[in-house]
Amino acid sequence: MFNQSTFQFEKVSAIKVSEFIREQLEEAIILKEIMSEDQLPSERELAEIFNASRITVREALSALESKGLIEKRVGAKGGTFVLPITANAHKRTKEEIMRGWDQMLHVFEYRTIVEPEGAFLAAERITAGELTLLEGYIKQSMEPECTREWFRALDVKFHLMIAKASGNPYLETAVRQIRTKINPALDLMPYDENIRVINQGVHTEILEALKSRDPIKSRDTMKRHIAFSADAIYSRLVSSEQQEGNEH
Template identity: 75%
Template sequence: MLIPSPLRFEKVSAKKVSDFIREQLEEAIILKELLSEEQLPTERELAEIFNASRITVREALSQLESKGLIEKRVGAKGGTFVLPVTANSHKRTRAEIAQDWEHMLKVFEYRMIVEPEAAFLAAARITADELDLLQHYLDQSIEADCTREWFRALDVKFHLAIAKASGNPLCEAAVRQIRTQINPALDLMPYDNQIRTVNYDVHTEILSALRARDAEKSREIMRHHIGHSADAIYARLVAKG
């Protein structure tokens, strides 16, 4: 009698080089590392960066363009430019978020494990420069002329900076992966002065706990913040639908 093997292997899946390039550029755009209206390098330059052909790069850019993430412009000031993700959030509808909600819940469960522990570690390891950087992000987020797109970018930067301050590159990589998956949902959330104020207040609490080197409090506030974020997304994008 054959005994079921405990080993679980995935079937071989040959990924196209263009998909590999597209995924990296898409992640950079979703994580706001490539900002709205920022011009991408030329096809020739991208081909050199990725060590790929220009045809392959062009295919990757075409996929990003179809998703509404970039736009090719002609003329003297032409080129390929990043579009505001929040301005094109209609391309990922509430129905899609609701349909993927079971997966999104698992992402939030994973986030609830990773980010509070990253904050716990950061409380002991964060540097003065990193604390100043977090404060800089907070100050910008509450300015009157802070746009929706820049507000979302600052939120991502704040959380990624804490993950980096944990001193554990695996935590940082995990938070990048998490934010890449949840940002499309967050980009569908409303934006007004009340949202900005609430976000500023809770981020200030986290930063204060980090400054005080209070690991337990840093972890607890981050856990509460993440739980509230998941509830808000569900109420706005799933329950309403």
């Protein structure tokens, strides 16, 4: 006889098509695969891309606009444009992140399992072309004209490339999901020459371990890097909360 108590079924949750479209566009924006000031395709073009109606696309864009991720502009050079979420993150996500900090800790815990193991596999499987791309990301992050937004984009590209180099598509998908969750928190971090130097140092250390085909060092360095990021984000949020409390 069927015994419901022995199963852990989840209730059905119908996701509207517009939500499905919104989630994909939001992920691409948060992962900075679509950069700030990039113009999105027209509603008609998006409808063709997603095989959906223009009304459905319009609903998805409206949701993104309400989140402050895009804006519609009129005029000769009008259209729908991506907003610089890194520059505006402190206005939009700090309170939300603090409210959901317990959940964020779970994400970081998951990250300390997934990304280091991805680096371990990448050390054995990474190609010469992928190593060249990683080196290029580090060099670009140190260029004088590197903006805050582009710096954050290069950081995402660096980590996603290592996940891809692992050769495991499930691991790559997991890292994309993790980065989508934590990027709003990472975007709260300050941006200055010291941050760039620290980032260059640890990314170079990871790159050298990958070049040496040293899976253990690649894993350990990535794990240390991730732990430092989690601590830095927490310190940033707590110090901001304390500062605001003192001001009141």
